[in-house]
Amino acid sequence: xxxxxxxxxxxxxxxxxxxxxxxxxxxxxxxxxxxxxxxxxxxxxxxxxxxxxxxxxxxxxxxxxxxxxxxxxxxxxxxxxxxxxxxxxxxxxxxxxxxxxxxxxxxxxxxxxxxxxxxxxxxxxxxxxxxxxxxxxxxxxxxxxxxxxxxx
Numbered sequence: 001x002x003x004x005x006x007x008x009x010x011x012x013x014x015x016x017x018x019x020x021x022x023x024x025x026x027x028x029x030x031x032x033x034x035x036x037x038x039x040x041x042x043x044x045x046x047x048x049x050x051x052x053x054x055x056x057x058x059x060x061x062x063x064x065x066x067x068x069x070x071x072x073x074x075x076x077x078x079x080x081x082x083x084x085x086x087x088x089x090x091x092x093x094x095x096x097x098x099x100x101x102x103x104x105x106x107x108x109x110x111x112x113x114x115x116x117x118x119x120x121x122x123x124x125x126x127x128x129x130x131x132x133x134x135x136x137x138x139x140x141x142x143x144x145x146x147x148x149x150x151x152x
Contacts, residue, residue, distance in 0.1 A: 001026040002039035004047050008058055008135040009035060015054045016047050065134035068108055072131065073139040077101050080148045083124055092122040093145065098129065102141075121145060 001023045005013050009030075013019045018039045021030065030036035037043040047054070077098065081089045095115040102110050116130040127143040 003030055003036035004039045004044050005030075005036050006047065006054060007035055007061075010132070010135040015058060016051050018044065062134050062136060065137040068110075068133050069137050069139045071106055071108065072102065072110075072141060074142065075106075076142045076144060077105065078144045078146060080146050081124075082148045087124040087147070089122050089124070089145065092120050093143070098141075098143065 002018055002020050003026050005015055005017050005019060008014045012021070026036065026038075031038065037047065079093055079097070079101070081093070083089050095112040095117065098115055099110050099112050102108060110131060114132045116132060118128070118130075121127050121143060124145050124147055127145070129141050129143055131139040131141060133139055
């Protein structure tokens with residue numbers, strides 16, 4: 001399925017590009033969330049006319065992403081969790097929990113879909129995660145998982 005992009009999308013293309021994507025991805029994500037239009041002659045002409053406005057919107061979104069980047073890049077977030085004797089956690093730390101921690105500490109909303117964990121966080125230790133703030137802006141955060149002190 002061919003679509004014309006309304007915004008820059010990492011690993012896919014830039015505003016105004018006509019790209020070929022799988023039907024499900026096109027219909028259920030790109031078109032549904034207003035990131036693309038079905039590639040017809042009318043839609044391509046429409047996007048080309050609106051390209052300047054779309055680029056302005058993209059620049060403002062990028063500025064907002066840069067502000068968030070400046071606040072959270074290379075920041076450490078500490079999680080205290082119950083663990084077994086072999087340092088495995090009772091359950092893993094999910095993107096939702098990381099999102100909530102950033103919200104509590106920095107008062108900024110990060111969607112769980114923006115958080116990219118290279119591997120599952122299921123043991124005591126230090127981990128790194130990427131936060132996709134914009135197609136061109138990606139922050140790194142450090143996650144430290146420590147053993148929760150048991151109180152008797």
